[in-house]
Amino acid sequence: MRTLDVPALLDGARFNAFHARLMFWCALIIVFDGYDLVIYGVVLPALMPVWGLSALEAGLLGSCALVGMMLGALFFGPLSDRIGRRRTIMTCVILFSGFTVLNGFAQTPGQFAACRFIAGLGIGGVMPNVVALMNEYAPKRMRGTLVAIMFSGYSVGGMLSAGLGMLLIPQWGWQAVFFVAVVPLLLLPPLVRQLPESINFLVREGRLEQARGVLRQALPEQRVEPDDRLTISAGQDSKASVAQLFHEGRTLNTLMLWMAFFCCLLMVYALSSWLPKLMNAAGYGLNSSLAFLLVLNFGAIFGAIGGGWLGDRIGLGRVLLLFFVMGALSLSLLALKSPLVVLYLLIGIAGASTIGTQILANACTVQYYPAHIRSTGLGWAFGIGRIGAIIGPLLGGALHAAALPLQVSFLAFAAPGVVGALAILVFLWQQSARSVRQVAMAPADGQ
Template sequence: MHANATSATSGEAARADTGRPTAIQIVTLVLCFLVVAADGFDVASVSYVAPLLRKMWSLTPAALGPIFGAGLFGLAVGSFVFGPLADKIGRKRVIALSLLLFGAGSLACAAAPSAGWLIVLRFLTGAGLGGAMPNAITLSSEFAPPRNRALLVTLMFCGFTLGLAFGGAVASVLIPSFGWQGVFAFGGLFPLVLAPCIWLWLPESLRFMAGKPRYAREAQRVAQRLGEAAHALLQGTHTEAGDTPRERVIGLLFSAQYRAGTALLWLAFFCTLWVYYQISSWLPLVITSAGIDPVHAARVGAMMPLGGTIGSLVNARLMDRRNPFLVLAASYAIAAVAIAAIGVSIHLPSLIYCSVFVAGYGLSGAQTAANVLVAGFYTTAARATGVSWALGVGRIGSIFGSMTGGVILAWFGRVEPAFIAFAVPVVLAGAAMVIAGRLYPRRSLDERAPAATPATSSGH
């Protein structure tokens, strides 16, 4: 049933894979960078408008929770819906559609007449984001040169961090003149402008189009623009004539080849975003409650994304050369120790900076690396679904984390044991990656080798 999607030999592919991206690959990575930057902007901007919403509508802190939670819930739903759709109609089309939904939802938020309406509109905005970011990761992975794939996809995902920083800067400029509505309006206009750019200039995945007659002409145009790089991208790709039925795409995630990896990756995604949202939601309050002034508290908080950016780049270089599961396991080990150290260093200014930085290095670095890993783990027919559903499970973890942080702090009554408890899920994620590293020992998870099959399966 499966046929090799290209006649290129292994030697041709090796010569074509110089590791240097072509012009079309650079365009793809830049456009996907802008897509995830829009996601980062939305995450940051809603936190900056929350105090204004609270004052305008006389909301209690508890009443703000559903406004934050609606976006996260929408992200989870969008991930589960748009992933299989992208494996059926293509990554490019789903990204453009998701940006339109995301942009329209955010623009409508600017006109929300009440908190109830804002909750509904934040859900729609989140649903659009849930389709955009996973498919940007998928498409970047399918276009990046295999030799430096992890590094280039990680650099693309740094757009999310830039969006976070840009969100604060834009909010500080727009709020004095246009209020909270201006922030939502800008957050809606950007993806609406980006959507036609995606439609005009973003190429569809060559791996997705291979073997599908209705995409033959488009695939030929993309292959011509790629030149020799097309051999490297298609080497080892297994495709089917025509579209893969939705039920079979989902079934691939739980087939004998993938079910163990799917379960272990989902556990890691759930635990990572669970703890990340616990810390990001409650660390500022914990720091200020310890007597640290708000200025220094903000500086401490900034150490988390800074460490995460550096950790992401280091992990990416290692993943291009080592077993990626074990690279993640090491990152989780670093994160667990650092998170536990936050609790005991909360009253030591110099040490708290270091602890939060290293926690970001390990935890945020691991999450970015996991995004790259999952994109290379599944076969082309199920890749968008695999990435989207893993992120969807992670979003459920983020909702759980934002809800349980305060409960854990109240349960222990002291910061030190609470942060040790925060570190426990990170240990579970690391253990899952150690097990996955033993089941899937190949250093590279692209499709040059047979589809990722546990070492205990037949044929290995």
């Protein structure tokens, strides 16, 4: 009988069909997760005149999904560490897809808000779980890249939402784009069959034969026998709790990650919710305004994949610091009057360094926390960050209602990038100080 160290084996695995299949399904979930989220910014210019919404009312309506996302992340993140990622992901897909479809039947702002809130629960809950699941199985040497590629599905979903908005809204009305969200419900049966459960969860729960089966798929070159003993890292057999995010010297870094998420999500949702409307108010037609949203999400794909590749080489923390600085700079430059080509370029860079930054922050967070509290850590970072996401649309609505120049809005959206950069700087300093302490203690441990 052998003893197999499961995390070490998964870290050293070669990328194979199992990883490709897992990345496909997780990315597909994130595509429609992003579609369902960005959809509000797409329909907002058409929705405001239909229901006679003021800018502040539109901002408040946009925040309904984000309040749901905050609660969903806080609830479903820790829950999955207790009941399993697979079951939690399925529940969240049904919530966000089903209630986004129902949004298309809303007759009043109240009905619309209720559907957006419940869909937000699923959107907020699914994100930390698919990121944690992908991170768990991805080979260590390419983990940042694979998680970034998978989560760039969010930007693909945003582009899909904007593109279908340009095609469907003029002819079929704003409701049409919500009905597209039925696709994940149709794909649920194969998703149930093919999405694996967290192997750390299976080992903790004593479902060892099922864990061995998953391990054989992830490591086809490794002969896993029925009597092999599976182990996970020390401490990972304990139940997850929020308090553990602050144990073992993690307090300051946990708080800095929360601050970074808050700032990044404020920038992301302020832009996603108000960019089409701001550009429409600046004199661009509806389709041109939606094209800016397309460019924003297109830039995010390059930022996420390029940042993930760079993060695997120099560290995700350093890349996050660089991206926060780029985000603040690009949004500040949008406050200047520029030729259309330069404007598109700056919006693309803004997408890479805001949405792309959030994608990299997800990967950084799941790599920072041990496996047994990974969804709890990411779920709470998302949950606290959602406060910034809620403030974002409200801030955009308040600035638009005040009839301030377009430049003021972009400068206000850039300010959180500076604060986020400072938070990551403290995070890196703390990581460096901890590494120095571990090196200093090593000789004493060996005596």
